[in-house]
Amino acid sequence: MLEISQVTTNPSGALLLFFALLVAHAVGDFALQGNFLAKAKNRNADLAEFFPQAPPRGLWWNALLAHSLIHAGGVWLVTGMVILAFAELVLHSLIDYAKSEGWISFTVDQALHWSCKLLYVALIFLNWPAGLDWDPLS
Template identity: 55%
Template sequence: MFNGFAESAVSGGTLGGFLLLAFALLIGHALADYPLQGAFLATGKNRNGDPSDFFGGTSVPKRLWLHALTAHSLIHAGFVWVITGSAALALAEFILHWIIDLIRCDERISYNIDQLFHCLCKLAYAALLASGMRMPF
């Protein structure tokens, strides 16, 4: 199921359609990863971080990182869903974004590799849609 933008972008399977959809997905990524993440989610999603400043010196809720990382990943999934109209791609984005950021927060990959993986996901979604592949939901 596509939304109108994605349907018009990928109809005909052209390179231009792929590029337009990829551009829209990358814009969504930039919005979700920078202004919409904010300091609270950026700090809170890291299970190795110290978000105590956000709680005025009181104790931090247990497993805050799970909530913050999940919320951040849902924001990304929402952009993918709105842009593509595909709940399947939104679910893939949620899972992949959650895993990539968890690995990044554990310092097993660098910031640049983290961003590369996120951008490659967006390019893969655009390629799948531009190829004419229909998502199950």
């Protein structure tokens, strides 16, 4: 894990953190998602290939939450900051929901996810808000 002090004092540390967050995002969105989760997190998806009768009620929400928790875990592992992991959980869920409803395209979805990572790095780099204990476990 990166030392957060490296990020707040060194712009190249911030770039390294951004890259690590993007790698975690790619792993969560592509390597760990799988076909089932990719389809099941969309409440409008046809899941007949997985459930010949009918999918369990509310499955899409559970799948979306599971997928978003994977991403929150990635942010937590990279930054060590639970508050940013929680932000990722909420934001990733909202962005993916918007994509599943057809409100945004895949490209916009990815741009928003990358923007969130950039925001996390900026918050850490600028030490905002001042006085917030970013790492309560230390």
